[in-house]
Amino acid sequence: MGRATAEVNSAPDIVSRRSADVLVVGAGPTGLLAANLLALYGVDVIVVERNEGPVNEPRAIILDDEFSRVLATLGVEHEMREHGFGPVGVHYLSRLGFAILKVDGFVTPNGFANRTTIWQPKLEEVLAGNLIREAPGRLLFGHELTAFSQTDSGITAEIKDASAHSHEVSARYLLAADGARSLVRERLNVDFDGFSAADQPHVVVDIAEDPDGYLPYTKFFCDPRRPCTSVPLPYGMRRFEFFLFPDEDPEAMLEPQNLARLFRPYRDFESVRVMRKAVYVFHSRLASSLQVGRVFLLGDAAHLMPPFGAQGMNSGARDANNLAWKIASVILGRSRAGVLQSYDVERRDHVSRIIRYSVQMGRLSNITSKFVALIRDLLFGLLNLVPPVHRYFRSMRHMPKPDVGAGLVVDYAGATPECPVGRPVPRLTIVDRHEGRLSLDDAMGSGFAMIAVDVTSVIERAIDRIREFDPTTRCIRMGLDDGGDYTPGDEEAHRWCQLHRGKILLVRPDRYIAICAPHAGIVASIDKFLAATCLPNSELDP
Numbered sequence: 001m002g003r004a005t006a007e008v009n010s011a012p013d014i015v016s017r018r019s020a021d022v023l024v025v026g027a028g029p030t031g032l033l034a035a036n037l038l039a040l041y042g043v044d045v046i047v048v049e050r051n052e053g054p055v056n057e058p059r060a061i062i063l064d065d066e067f068s069r070v071l072a073t074l075g076v077e078h079e080m081r082e083h084g085f086g087p088v089g090v091h092y093l094s095r096l097g098f099a100i101l102k103v104d105g106f107v108t109p110n111g112f113a114n115r116t117t118i119w120q121p122k123l124e125e126v127l128a129g130n131l132i133r134e135a136p137g138r139l140l141f142g143h144e145l146t147a148f149s150q151t152d153s154g155i156t157a158e159i160k161d162a163s164a165h166s167h168e169v170s171a172r173y174l175l176a177a178d179g180a181r182s183l184v185r186e187r188l189n190v191d192f193d194g195f196s197a198a199d200q201p202h203v204v205v206d207i208a209e210d211p212d213g214y215l216p217y218t219k220f221f222c223d224p225r226r227p228c229t230s231v232p233l234p235y236g237m238r239r240f241e242f243f244l245f246p247d248e249d250p251e252a253m254l255e256p257q258n259l260a261r262l263f264r265p266y267r268d269f270e271s272v273r274v275m276r277k278a279v280y281v282f283h284s285r286l287a288s289s290l291q292v293g294r295v296f297l298l299g300d301a302a303h304l305m306p307p308f309g310a311q312g313m314n315s316g317a318r319d320a321n322n323l324a325w326k327i328a329s330v331i332l333g334r335s336r337a338g339v340l341q342s343y344d345v346e347r348r349d350h351v352s353r354i355i356r357y358s359v360q361m362g363r364l365s366n367i368t369s370k371f372v373a374l375i376r377d378l379l380f381g382l383l384n385l386v387p388p389v390h391r392y393f394r395s396m397r398h399m400p401k402p403d404v405g406a407g408l409v410v411d412y413a414g415a416t417p418e419c420p421v422g423r424p425v426p427r428l429t430i431v432d433r434h435e436g437r438l439s440l441d442d443a444m445g446s447g448f449a450m451i452a453v454d455v456t457s458v459i460e461r462a463i464d465r466i467r468e469f470d471p472t473t474r475c476i477r478m479g480l481d482d483g484g485d486y487t488p489g490d491e492e493a494h495r496w497c498q499l500h501r502g503k504i505l506l507v508r509p510d511r512y513i514a515i516c517a518p519h520a521g522i523v524a525s526i527d528k529f530l531a532a533t534c535l536p537n538s539e540l541d542p
């Protein structure tokens, strides 16, 4: 990929012109993740960020298992692990102190903790550091997007640096990860429908050396007198989030005497060391379109949700993971641009559900009527006595799954264990007959992978067919008995292989299963997939 960085000074007010395949606006977690993935896939990317570096605001502190998995693909998950801990559970406590609902932390089939506590500035630092290593000179801090235009062939953006000099960047695609107040979204006139809970601000305070510093669970104090949440942070810190009532002046509540009042039921404020504090109004909004021509909205620029499900940043990571490989596929000439429409199709449904979930979790924990709170506590107390219901909540099945039901998947049938199309493939432990134990992800690499479980026939035809589309597709031949290059490495992998014996699965670079078919039907399924990706040489391509 050419890295054309022609420095032309033809227009008096433009001091430089640069070009890239993709321009990413915003170096928050979403933009940085998208840029890292694009660089991994071989795409030339420029990121502009108006700040001079990561900002130290008290924002995301919970990383989910899918985000951790993407970090592992980038090779930086171990670095983050040194700056956080998990799995982290959630306990919802009644006013009287008994647990209304208890979810202990667990490791998911994605291979990582369902929730890991992290320090968002550290995450941004790690992602920025990796990008600087992998794509030197392409992350431009202190550069602000001020205007842009698009044509059928690309976009042109005006960027102002810290000295107020203007630069022009041309690119084939623009990824707007420029946060809640997205200039790009505004200029595109994309509606941002939803609501803001302006009457229910929260005070957020991060404190150091907390007695609960290493307690591996969040406590939702569902006390109707003043709902409060305390969440573990790395480095022995803890976050407290206090509900504010409409008659309280949010800014005044940050004054020490008012903070002392808020902390009184939990801590002696004299001994509290405040690291960061802020007042937040939470929003629930979703952009009416995630794509306008060559421009895509990601992360907070595309959606906002209250933090009660800890899914804002994690949803942005899913956006980046979903879109980056598709853009790479188009830029590398493997897919037609039409494939990019699947980004909105695949992400919209899950994002809407996760916004609703976050709102509902907030409503449930922030009840301020003593009577309604009592009903809630009694109801959950009773439900906890019913073992299947108890198990349902404990395993967090009440949280919407990020299934991809429509888009670049073939014959989605509801993502069942037998037909997991539209779900991430589990990060199984497997054994390479020559190299020993490894994770399925390491065997698959970062591109497409075809997994054949105890299949010997048609596999060559199938792999040839998919490699016409992506020559780098890896083939994982799993054998339960003697055949195959890999065998299951533990009980779980064994069970999974038993369940899929005789099948072939196609896994996308974002680890989602696009095809799960009996070996006899695999070539037809691949052709359906190729038709959906608009591959020019697909037999089914119109």
Ligand SMILES: Cc1cc2nc3c(=O)[nH]c(=O)nc-3n(C[C@H](O)[C@H](O)[C@H](O)COP(=O)(O)OP(=O)(O)OC[C@H]3O[C@@H](n4cnc5c(N)ncnc54)[C@H](O)[C@@H]3O)c2cc1C
Residues within 6 Å of the ligand: 025, 026, 027, 028, 029, 030, 031, 048, 049, 050, 051, 058, 059, 060, 061, 062, 063, 143, 144, 145, 146, 177, 178, 179, 180, 182, 183, 204, 280, 298, 299, 300, 301, 307, 310, 311, 312, 313, 314, 315, 316
């Ligand atoms: C109290 C609180 C707790 C939260 N807890 C969690 C949690 O535990 N887990 C979770 O998943 N989420 C959580 N969130 C949400 C999470 O912080 C956000 O969803 C996340 O930061 C969004 O990332 P982003 O990259 O999309 O946007 P941002 O982080 O807002 O980044 C956007 C970037 O774009 C830059 N920018 C904007 N305009 C321009 C421009 N014109 N030119 C150049 N640069 C520009 C900005 O400077 C900024 O750096 C929480 C939020 C809050 C408020």
